[in-house]
Amino acid sequence: MNNFRIEENLNRVRLVFKTIKYNIIVDRDMKAKHIKYGKDIKQYYRLYNEKNNDKPVIFFIHGGGWWHGSPKMCTCIGKYFAKLGYTVVLPAYRLTPLHKYPSQIEDIYSAFSSYSKRNMHYRDRKFIIMGFSAGGELAANLIFNRKMQEKYKINSSILKGLITFSGVLNFEKCTSKHSKRLIKNYLGENTNINNANPINLISKDTKVPVLCIHGDRDPLINKENSSSFINKINSMNKLAMLEIVKGKHHSDINELIIGKGEQMSKIVLEFINTL
Numbered sequence: 001m002n003n004f005r006i007e008e009n010l011n012r013v014r015l016v017f018k019t020i021k022y023n024i025i026v027d028r029d030m031k032a033k034h035i036k037y038g039k040d041i042k043q044y045y046r047l048y049n050e051k052n053n054d055k056p057v058i059f060f061i062h063g064g065g066w067w068h069g070s071p072k073m074c075t076c077i078g079k080y081f082a083k084l085g086y087t088v089v090l091p092a093y094r095l096t097p098l099h100k101y102p103s104q105i106e107d108i109y110s111a112f113s114s115y116s117k118r119n120m121h122y123r124d125r126k127f128i129i130m131g132f133s134a135g136g137e138l139a140a141n142l143i144f145n146r147k148m149q150e151k152y153k154i155n156s157s158i159l160k161g162l163i164t165f166s167g168v169l170n171f172e173k174c175t176s177k178h179s180k181r182l183i184k185n186y187l188g189e190n191t192n193i194n195n196a197n198p199i200n201l202i203s204k205d206t207k208v209p210v211l212c213i214h215g216d217r218d219p220l221i222n223k224e225n226s227s228s229f230i231n232k233i234n235s236m237n238k239l240a241m242l243e244i245v246k247g248k249h250h251s252d253i254n255e256l257i258i259g260k261g262e263q264m265s266k267i268v269l270e271f272i273n274t275l
Contacts (some may be wrong), residue, residue: 004219008249019193022076030079037114045091045111046071049082057124058088063133064181068097076258100188108138109152126160129199136167137198143202161275162210165253169229173222202232210240211271215248
């Protein structure tokens with residue numbers, strides 16, 4: 001595991017340069033709309049390629065351990081899907097330590113509700129919810145948290161699929177010191193971890209196809225996060241798929257959806273096409 005952590009840190013240097021390249025240099029004419037959904041500086045989303053077509057909307061939630069990250073850092077991901085003809089929504093949300101759970105979940109629901117109401121004339125649009133790392137936890141809440149769906153009057157029938165990349169999906173499987181510290185900082189002292197654990201939101205009445213993608217060398221978020229999440233879903237309705245990518249760590253799993261993608265990118269695109 002220590003070797004994987006070293007490899008992760010080394011890979012980040014290469015990934016930073018690749019991200020900058022596709023965030024800033026490549027396709028610089030592809031602009032995003034900046035739309036506010038609340039008063040806080042972090043309550044906004046970036047919108048790419050707003051079109052009314054038969055392709056689903058990609059709603060991608062950034063990671064960063066709930067304390068850093070932004071849609072601007074995910075510009076390359078927005079461009080990747082926009083070039084393929086998808087409308088892409090990249091929501092921002094308030095971060096720890098100033099804002100604890102469930103502020104981040106509230107913001108994701110607010111952003112989704114804001115975009116949905118803004119585009120009510122596109123009544124037949126499908127939404128694919130995606131999330132990386134901590135964003136996977138927020139994405140799972142958007143799909144499986146029925147109380148929040150009722151609170152924000154979200155019609156769950158428009159949520160057609162969930163894809164997570166290195167997702168934080170089962171707090172009990174987060175065994176590294178790093179992940180435990182992040183979860184503690186996110187939840188605070190007064191939150192029951194079992195009630196907040198995303199895997200515990202899964203129920204038989206939620207029938208949304210799920211694809212979890214995880215690197216087999218991830219030193220930060222154990223791949224058992226994804227495998228246990230998939231196993232629980234399949235014990236109920238057989239609608240989930242797990243893809244463990246050999247040689248991938250934590251952050252570099254995003255290379256599947258950056259630039260021209262990679263050979264394994266077809267897993268993501270084929271899954272979307274089946275929905």
